[in-house]
Amino acid sequence: NFTPNAFVTDMVAELKEKLQDDKVVLGLSGGVDSTVAAVLLNQAIGQNLYCIFVNNGLLRKNEFQNVLNQYKGMGLNVKGVDAGDRFLAELAGVSDPETKRKIIGRVFIEVFDDESHLIEDVKWLAQGTIYPDVIESVSVKGPSATIKSHHNVGGLPDYMKLQIVEPLRMLFKDEVRRVGATLGIDPELLGRHPFPGPGLSIRILGDITPEKVQILQDVDSVFIEGLKSWGLYDKVWQAGAILLPVNSVGVMGDERTYEKVVALRAVESTDGMTADWVHLPYDFLMKISNEIINKVKGVNRVVYDISSKPPATIEWE
Numbered sequence: 001n002f003t004p005n006a007f008v009t010d011m012v013a014e015l016k017e018k019l020q021d022d023k024v025v026l027g028l029s030g031g032v033d034s035t036v037a038a039v040l041l042n043q044a045i046g047q048n049l050y051c052i053f054v055n056n057g058l059l060r061k062n063e064f065q066n067v068l069n070q071y072k073g074m075g076l077n078v079k080g081v082d083a084g085d086r087f088l089a090e091l092a093g094v095s096d097p098e099t100k101r102k103i104i105g106r107v108f109i110e111v112f113d114d115e116s117h118l119i120e121d122v123k124w125l126a127q128g129t130i131y132p133d134v135i136e137s138v139s140v141k142g143p144s145a146t147i148k149s150h151h152n153v154g155g156l157p158d159y160m161k162l163q164i165v166e167p168l169r170m171l172f173k174d175e176v177r178r179v180g181a182t183l184g185i186d187p188e189l190l191g192r193h194p195f196p197g198p199g200l201s202i203r204i205l206g207d208i209t210p211e212k213v214q215i216l217q218d219v220d221s222v223f224i225e226g227l228k229s230w231g232l233y234d235k236v237w238q239a240g241a242i243l244l245p246v247n248s249v250g251v252m253g254d255e256r257t258y259e260k261v262v263a264l265r266a267v268e269s270t271d272g273m274t275a276d277w278v279h280l281p282y283d284f285l286m287k288i289s290n291e292i293i294n295k296v297k298g299v300n301r302v303v304y305d306i307s308s309k310p311p312a313t314i315e316w317e
């Protein structure tokens, strides 16, 4: 019987006591967890919380600007850092999923470290780590380990020399959402699907180019907007599109095309540990498939992923 009000009151008091007049830096991702952590800390220490929102060039379409504006509107002390070109340059030619994750993790830390050095006398690093992150990164140490290295936990290099504060560390996702609602965060922001830290890089199978990122952003945007306008978005735990490293033959008018295939994925889940594919209505799939192929240049085929986790995973990489 978790009570969000009591959690907020206690946690704000605890954070005030712990942090006093210290400066704290926090990386915002646009997701629910880091946002709730930031608003909670903002209530406790106000402008001593320095939020950094990094564009890794692998976010959803228009997401960097939209979310940054939203954060500013919430009164958060936030700085947007557009490092998309730097990430994409480092990723050029890389196809291996774990290598992609490692590069993104490393570059993120470099960018973040540069930014946090600009804040004079910062003492703490705040993170939006939640309970399932803690559990999953512990299990990563086991023998069946390197399924995927989630880089949001424990990724702090020694040279940053900051103490860590993680106000959501004991909470499950639904509890985080309830805390967010108590804090008055926009329900639309709280209801956002989870999105992986490495972003679209792990949904572009094979190597990443700016053109592929743009194709996938466009496909993803048609899919997500479609889910919203059909009233399906909130019935799905997570959804997204995957750009496959194959071309297939199609026809357009009298001409033969040889273009990219995209897969759509939508899953039901409670914590991401297990997941079932969602039985989206055929009418919806038909409409979205047509819309994607008509609107997004370079794509001539859409498939729907009907695999559950286990044995598949939610992401394809």
Ligand code: XMP
Residues within 6 Å of the ligand: 101, 148, 149, 150, 151, 152, 194, 195, 196, 197, 198, 238, 272, 273, 309, 312, 313, 314, 315, 316, 317
């Ligand atoms: P999988 O693909 O392992 O995904 O079934 C489970 C959940 O975790 C997300 N995910 C990640 N999140 N960094 C993250 O921050 C990652 O490297 C990563 N890999 C997967 C995935 O989107 C899903 O919500």
